[in-house]
Amino acid sequence: MGGAQTDFERNWTKEGKNMIALLKEAVEDGFKDAGFTFDEMVSLNKDNRVAAFVGNFIAEQYISQGHLGAFLTEVNPAFYGVPSARYEAACASSSVALDAAITKIKAGEYDVCIVVGWEIMKSVDSKKGGDILGRAAYYEKEGKGIDLPFPKLFGRLADATIEKYGLDQERYLNALAKISCINYANAKRNPLAQTRKWFMSYEEASTRGTESNPNVGGLLGVSDCSQVTDGAAVVILCSEKYAQEKGLKDLAIVKGYGHRTAPLLFDKKIADNANSEYVLPWTRQACLDAYKRAGLTVDDIGVFETHDCFTSSEYAAISAFGITEPGKEWDAVENGTIAFDGAKPINPSGGLIGCGHPVGASGARMFVDLYKQVTGKAGKYQVKDAKNGMMLNIGGSATTNYVFIVGMD
């Protein structure tokens, strides 16, 4: 039915505002976009036809708060009595919430589901924040006592990719620099992107190891990283029955999904790919599952939103989506296929690198962007001919893999 995201440039702690303020704004904006009202929700709730699903990674650490499903009752009394719970899978948390909501609708349990993904991260400094995020890996073995564990893990993904395909390191790193630039450039068109005012150039992104672009994880520089931020994204889903009842037409449809969990430890994850052409075989499998369920192929997809927590993860996603063969991802980067005006644009929103990465919100944010693209509501970052869109949201070091395909009839 619709959805919305908050302005990812905002720092809610600096504004002195709490999670309730964040949730209120996101929910109100999402409802408004969807043409849904609190009164309508109260009415549906009388017959137990509406439910809410909250995606959040780790508010317990960032703002010392748990029991997050219950907090929607603080947003508006219309949520009193509405079933709600929190779903978690690290950075893929709101995709799990979406999955639960979609499944409940398909099962005929509810007619309207409200999905809210959110994270407040600017409440702590970057060192503490990096440590908290280490809990998306196997903390005791891959996080504890390590400075910024995640850039290091995705730096190792870069190493593993070069090694698996015998790539020329410079060519690979230059492709990553170009991925970074495309995301920054796309974010300039997105009025809610965190980096919409920031500067990035190919020269800056490809010159790593400088004071302004220091190496942070193996071969990766700061320009290869997405940046954490505060934010929320809301999606309102409904059943076909409800759409007919209300005479809602031309709605975007969830056509398929994929959900696969890879080995948690990075070493095991890489060892596990020995018999696959793909560096992240379970990520690829999640994409294949989604295509199969949707009855579509890569040829049918006009726009992609991927989880570029680091440039090395977007690089791996290119072949996982099927845009290129595995090992040939550089081609789609170099020849402009994935650029905004390319045949298979990735992250017209700016992605995690450009739009920002409030971890628990990112999956729902991508989903909102697919909805905007396929319904022609993406404004200045609208991609042409986007009848179907596909998103990949990952948790941890590509451990939880979630894929959704959203499109028009």
Place this chain on the structure above:
Amino acid sequence: MIYPKTITVVGANGTMGANVSAIFASFGNATVYMVSRDKEKSKKAAIRAGKSVKADSIVNHLIPVDYSNLDECVKASDLVFESAAENLELKIELHTKIGKSLRKGTVACTGSSGLSITRLAECYPEVVRGQFFGVHMFNPPYQLTLCELTASPYSDKAMYADLKEYLTGTLYRTVAESKDLPAFLGNRIGFYFMNEALQYAERYQDNGGIDYIDSLLGPFTGRTMPPITTADFVGLDVHKAIVDNIYENTNDYVHEKFVLPGYVQKLIDEKKLGRKSGQGLYKLIKNDSGDKRMMVYDIKLGIYRDEIKYSFPFALQMKKYLRDGDYDDAIRVLIENKSQEADICLRFLLRYIVYALYTAEHVGYDLRVADDVMATGFTWCPPFAMMEAFSRVCDLGQLMKERLKPEIVNAVDIDHIIGEQIKSKYDYRIYFKAK
């Protein structure tokens, strides 16, 4: 001119000169000659420029030079930007010099925050006079995207359109087109507000003065920093130059609000110019143990004393509501609270809306420009967004007529000024902080 590849920045060692050079070299991908009196200073400015846009790679495109190279740099450039001190004689001298070597087709501009663009255009030989414009950016330009663009009567219209497109599309500036009037748009509105706050501090000196007024116009009223603190950051000498220029060269219904209060002049005379000189309206003291203490100038006593931590009930209630995202309730408190402080605060905000729109109508070409200048030049809740916040809970026109002094209501046609139903592109919720 569509895409200047080579640019000269004159006065490039100043804060603004270095920061503007960085904008040209980064977003503009241009080679920039940085001209200052001393090549070594230009070199240091180039390093600072790289830091200002968080990209050391642009330093490769910055060429430090001194005034002995000015002629050749101007001749080689597609755009020349003057960022010298805000002094008319100095600028006349520089532009006369630039005019002698300016090529046909090269854009010349001044970063002046309020001197006459027409007067400066007249420094140029007739054949290139149409190539001169006012391009006023705000500091720091990487964070504040506002750029006030002003033509002179001589300006080439096609070149003006090209320059506007370049500033908007390539440099990602928020371009506000302004008439050639003192202080242009943003500073006329912003410094009106700040100077009136300084005047109120004097009037309410028995209540505490500076910190009293700042406490009731804090971030919870739609800004990042209270207005007197902002003046202290800007520098009292700069503040004085701006309000004096407006006072001497304009005459609208708020004319007297641009009179610099005597105590501010006294501080300037004592070289207490604000944050940059260690003391001004405020004074930050660090003791031996490293503890910081914020002192404030007490107008009544003429000395610095500890800042008073005011807690006005209306402000506390507003912040409590804002913390939970209840914006309507916060605005209702402001309107309904009967205390002197809430009344002063509310009337400040209402006067701000009225004067911002009045100025946009007289100095700009489009009312929406009032929003652009205040949001992207000052990070204050812009007037149309603030009108939206108020209009959700009250009849704003009625409120203005009830609460504003007759001299304002009589001078300005309130129904006309707020009559245009313009939906702001800015979100008021971002600006009202719970602080």
